[in-house]
Amino acid sequence: MSIAVSDKNSAVTQKRSIGAVLWDYLTTVDHMKVAHLYLFGGAFFFILGGIEAVIIRIQLLVPENDFVSAGFYNEIITMHGTTMIFLAAMPLLLGMMNAIMPLQIGARDVAFPFLNSLGVWLFILGGIMLNMSWFFGGAPDAGWTAYAPLSTTSPGHGVDFYAVGLQIAGAGTLMSGINFLVTIINMRAPGMTYMRMPLFTWTTFITSILILFAFPALTVGLFLLMFDRMFGSAFFDVALGGNTIIWQHLFWIFGHPEVYILILPVFGLFSEIFSTFSKKRLFGYTSMVFATMLIAFLGFMVWAHHMFTVGMGPIANTIFSVATMAIAIPTGIKIFNWLATMWGGNVKINSAMLWALGFIPSFTIGGMTGIMVATVAADYQYHDTYFVIAHFHYTIVGGTVMGIFAGLHYWWPKIFGRVLNETLGKITFWTFFIGFHMTFFIQHFLGLMGMPRRYWVFLENQGLDTGNFISSLGALFMSIGVIVFIYNAIYVWLKGEKAAADPWDGRTLEWTTASPPEHYNWKQTPLIRGLDCLWIEKTEGNGKMTPAEPLKDIHMPNNTIIPFIMTLGFFISGFGFIYQTENKLWYIALFGGMAIALLAMLVRSLQDDVGHYITKEELKGEAK
Amino acid sequence: MTENTNTNNQLTDFHRQKNKEEMKRNVISFAMMIVSTIIAFAVVASGVMDRVFAIFLLFILAVAQVAFQFFYFMHMKEKGHAMPAVMIVAGTWAAFLTTFGLIAAVWW
Missing domain, CATH: 1.20.5 (Single alpha-helices involved in coiled-coils or other helix-helix interfaces)
Known part of the structure; x- marks a missing residue:
């Protein structure tokens, strides 16, 4: 009977703890839990974008297919691009930065925990808002670039959802960028100088600078689009003296740095993986740091290479073409440094390392075709064909997505406290890797044969049948890879053993904490004595970090629901903005939502929340 | 923090000297900003310069003003x-x- 009682009790605690866990995540300001939210949100949208990709490939499986209608196809391609860039790739990267960067510099949390929580909720609700369009009369259908006048004249509310949803999600990203910058500048542990920071922290830092300077251009562009569509302005209306090209410039002034926002963090995490699994210090650390800076610097001066065929004239085209090709130099430095890191190293190939090894040739192909499309005269042929599709999928899938998979396999123990299964990890890699090259390599040739982007059908017997069939078959393999990965994640969650603190014999600071770390990360802030600080301690026989301070009370921020309420306010007012064109009653939602958000800000400003202390005694008690 | 351990609340000679220099620099840069503003107005009001040169000069003065603002009054130096x-x-x-x-x- 006592067993039954205890069972009942445990069931009750289980039940209560589900609500408690939910409340914990809604109110959390802890960097690791915010990272979990980013990763769950990003994974959800990644699957959504993946389903859209599969629909595209089924439609293009055979000539003149009618799996989906032409209008729906436009919505699908628009949402595939938008979802994958803004709601999948970037949040997954931000999640890893949130989880790992504070650990790598010896901080207990990010500089602004409240802002961190606000950022993740803005992303999640912005993403949900964008996808609500499916249920409210059709998704955006003007392409992920939403070029005017296509976007300003698109009927229905689809593009309105694009403008408002991205505005909300983008505000969250901007906040995260500022947060990371302040954290890295101000919260490094004693001894952690800039040139001792692990490369992932460095690339997080540079990426945050890119976010800080690139996102305002998107914000401005989206506001102009919103005013044009909802409030009768004419920024992009040529008939009223506007100019459609402004949108393209603003979009790509944001958009090109954006692709470096996607690739630089994975450059950083690949550097960590190569170094760890080659048992060698990263080759050319300093040159890697400066190459990252150079890529970021040049990344702001190349946006118009997306617009060669707009008619800017030969001089503008040439300048942007040369600037674009210059980026190959720092990128080449990185590729050779990774190869030299492995050279003569004690290379261990596991699933994280497999993704890293697969990344080098894949991304190099993407870089090579990048030089090809940067050549102005040739670009007139490539523009808006499947060649461009192949190029940017080689960089974004071959770079960013492989990087995300590599990073997840590498840091899964640190983030979720389990080591992913090796066999399943290898199956994921091989199916995805083969599928990826099958899908996209053939698309180079489809593009060269003249198959245009964004068309919902192609005709029979034009030499495009076989290529498209192979391409669609590859998408099947990629899907299998992703499904196996999800299975892997669930499998180790249920069956896996708790991971050790340092399962990979790591070199950097994050491996000195438990897996997953306590919410205060360290009892005592560690003292950093050089690059690869844990490795230095290991080679000198210490095996662990020397504390930089005596054991003392730890000051931590309090949990709060305010960020979620604030975001909910913006979310509600977003609907008000979109629908006030139809019925003035929607102004209630617009102003009501704004009132909720502003009230939440007021409460936050007036509330004297000084956080709480974890006492020395508690910390000592936990040591046993 | 260590500087504030003096029991009397008097500033040390060193700090007084430093504050004096700081004040001097601030006054000088403030005067220079006023002068450059007067120059800018004078150039436009009197019409002694060509339009193109005037615009060019105004730009240079504006950049100088921003630099003064950042480096002296916003402590960037x-x-x-x-x-x-x-x-x-x-x-x-x-x-x-x-x-x-x-x-x-x-x-x-």
């Missing part, structure tokens, strides 16, 4: 301000590229 300086310069560069790009490619 002091130690520990390297990172804000880098960010401001980088941000200015990005903003310049954006506006220049739009002007040169769209309306020129």
